[in-house]
Amino acid sequence: MxxxxxxxxxxxxxxxxxxxxxxxxxxxxxxxxxxxxxxxxxxxxxxxxxxxxxxxxxxxxxxxxxxxxxxxxxxxxxxxxxxxxxxxxxxxxxxxxxxxxxxxxxxxxxxxxxxxxxxxxxxxxxxxxxxxxxGAANLIQKREIRYGSEDEQKIAEFLREQNLQDKKLVGISVTAGKDFKEWGNQNYKQLVDKLNSENFTVIAVGTKEERPKLETLQNSLARQDMFLNVAGDFKLSEFAALAVNFRAFIAADTGPLYIADALGIPVVDLMGPCYSGGQKPLGENAVLIGECLKPEHPKCRMMDSPNYLKEEFQRCMAEIRFEEVWQGFQSLKL
The missing domain is CATH 3.40.50.2000 (Glycogen Phosphorylase B;)
Incomplete structure (x- = not known):
């Protein structure tokens, strides 16, 4: 076979x-x-x-x-x-x-x-x-992500050049594969400002095409010096090598968050319209936030919605409050 x-x-x-x-x-x-x-x-x-x-x-x-x-x-x-x-x-x-x-x-x-x-x-x-x-009898449950020594070396150089070795780092992903899963720059501004006030330096990841959106966010921040926009700078394996340096990772239900979770990094997942019964982070230190985790919101579950209701999905993300996200972050074992 x-x-x-x-x-x-x-x-x-x-x-x-x-x-x-x-x-x-x-x-x-x-x-x-x-x-x-x-x-x-x-x-x-x-x-x-x-x-x-x-x-x-x-x-x-x-x-x-x-x-x-x-x-x-x-x-x-x-x-x-x-x-x-x-x-x-x-x-x-x-x-x-x-x-x-x-x-x-x-x-x-x-x-x-x-x-x-x-x-x-x-x-x-x-x-x-x-x-x-x-015919497989022994079913493996653990998700795995690996990276090479060259990835580690590149990230070590990056951290050294940016003087980040001794900083408390938190990763975020402002964008997502589908725009209705995005929480919005204004919400992330509030979150990043709060993280900065607690002495966390924030590293924002994404694709090269997403860099301008992150530049707009950075320009709105109270402490721009405590925010790094690395969108488009790293391959996925390099991102994995970077993520192991994060105290936590905060994002919508998107690829980088699953990479961080598989590496054992504490995560806050803004589930929004995503149905956690189908797919979710499995790490011991993962917090899921979003209205669609609640039974009164069955129609907004992206995977089993009767229609592809983009407006309802966006509403699910809009209903996630900053206070919920911050409380979720504080509950992580950092």
Whole structure:
């Protein structure tokens, strides 16, 4: 049996899939190959449970030469189902769920040899159940992120150049993969000003495209000298090496937060419209904040909402108060 795993999701989804990679590698005594987004190669650096990382644009002939017997497609994807068929993979197993598009439902009938219904409970456990169906008996639960010595060296130089070695550092991510998950610069200004007043230096991470938004935030702060905008400066593996220096990380439910949590960093997750029953930080020192954790807000759960209600999702983030976030931060064991 030779297994290929396809994770079409984003950074946080991939972090939550690392227990499956480890489970398959240890149970079947061989690292697995995966199909994932362009960030995967850097994010999985040094992870010896993974052998090969393919892009979603990989040619079928390349996969066919590997003689895979099974592919586990962790999220519905007509593109990947078709790729697996062209690569002559005989066992195409995939997650399905009630919110699939009509096209996905149609092609699932033709392409899939086994379907795994997802009921919007823990995504990580769902992935592991797919591994269990292959015969994996020992299920690994721990998420893992690694980085290399060159990443450590770059971050050590950065901390030294910025004179941060002895400072109390808190990381934040103001932006998110979806704009309706953002809490807003005005809220983050209040949070950063409070952190600075408590002698915490704040490091804001993000992509190069997000840098201007962070510059606007920095210009509004009372203590601009205690805020560093490093958006676009570091690769994901370098961010991981940076994150281990944080006392805590505060962000919406987004990829960098899942990286920090997997590294054991205390986190405050502004869940907003994200449904914690499906995916959440699992660290012992994690605080989840957001109206959608409350039973009276069932419609705003992003994963099981009957419609893609962007305005309601934004309302969920807007209803998160600074006092809740600060109280959550204070409750962390720093």
């Amino acid at each position: 030779k297994i290929l795993v396809a994770q079409p999701g984003k950074i946080g989804d991939l972090v939550c899939t690392t227990p499956l990679f480890r489970t398959l590698a240890e149970n079947f005594k061989a690292p697995v190959d995966i199909i994932a987004g362009p960030f995967a190669l850097d994010l999985l650096k040094g992870n010896d449970s993974v052998r090969e990382v393919y892009s979603r644009k990989v040619e079928p002939d390349i996969l066919r030469k590997e003689n895979y017997t099974h592919i586990l497609v962790l999220m519905p994807s007509v593109e990947i189902w078709g790729l697996a068929r062209k690569a002559s993979i005989s066992n195409i197993w995939s997650t399905i769920h009630p919110k699939m598009t009509r096209r996905e439902r149609l092609f699932s009938f033709f392409y899939l040899t086994r379907k795994f219904p997802y009921n919007f409970s823990s995504a990580q456990q769902h992935y592991l159940q797919m591994g269990q169906a292959l």
